[in-house]
Amino acid sequence: MNETGHDIADALGLLLRRTTRAHLYSLLTEGLGEAVDELTYPVFSGLARTGPCSAADLGREVGLDRSTITRRADRLEHAGLLRREPDPADGRATLLALTDEGQGLVAATRRRLADHIEGSLASWPQEEARTFARLLRRFVDEGLLAAGEPEHPAAPGQGRRGAVDAGR
Amino acid sequence: MNETGHDIADALGLLLRRTTRAHLYSLLTEGLGEAVDELTYPVFSGLARTGPCSAADLGREVGLDRSTITRRADRLEHAGLLRREPDPADGRATLLALTDEGQGLVAATRRRLADHIEGSLASWPQEEARTFARLLRRFVDEGLLAAGEPEHPAAPGQGRRGAVDAGR
DNA sequence: TATTGTTATACTCTATAACTATA
């Protein structure tokens, strides 16, 4: 009997439910201004993961068409969170990069999420919390994703700072 | 230093990323027919959690407007996975319920996901896998969700069979 | 010829607001 599999599947189901994501998302972006919403946030946080990046590459990273990236980047640019600069290595490309303000906002959302999680784990024995963090990490890295996400095999990135990519 | 919080936040970020959800979703619904897709699946699996249910209640459960539920339920009904029946307790309401075929399909997706997870945990010591399942469950139940989801406080449900509710 | 960013078009889906029926 794959009892363990079912247990994890159920918990995962709760975790990935729309209401959960919406809640997490609003927690993260509350008070950050109009530019950062459910639509622009994946671009925003994706860019923080990859560093300066073309729209085409970022689209592959987050699973969106480059035309969609262009549109969402416009909003972030107007809000002063993102800037465009020509790619010195490729005359066709335009690099998208977070401004200092954008960087600061991303850092704030990361801190906010981490704090929220810490708070919700306040009643756990520290040892169990650490164990959980370690196992969850391994599960995500080796388990679920590795099992079938053959995307961008040459993903460069710079570490894997993952914030929550809400919605579509 | 909330190192643990950041670790979990990062893993959570990866888990909730769109590409991850899309992958999980396609795993679940592959070959299930046209009616079950990213849009109808939340209705489908939500109904499996709640049991026979009005469109308004189901909408509250999964975070969608009742008009949206109506439209998606139409598709599932045409595919023979869902049926409508008058609510004997309320002449205004129509109960949505899964047909036997629908029940079977939901069970199949649950099994599919559990098997996939079991497979991805094959190399783990069984003890660690069990520990992880237990901690993840607790995290989801007491931690993240409890910390801020004051929705449907009178949610009846019947157990909490959570399948993956993809997309919007 | 292939790929870049951007823009115009067609399409899908959504919530809002109607409507009728029942509590």
Added chain:
DNA sequence: TATAGTTATAGAGTATAACAATA
């Protein structure tokens, strides 16, 4: 009066397909 399901409308967002520029 309030809520049920359904339907029409208007709005937002997407991918597709173009475009000119560069590799």
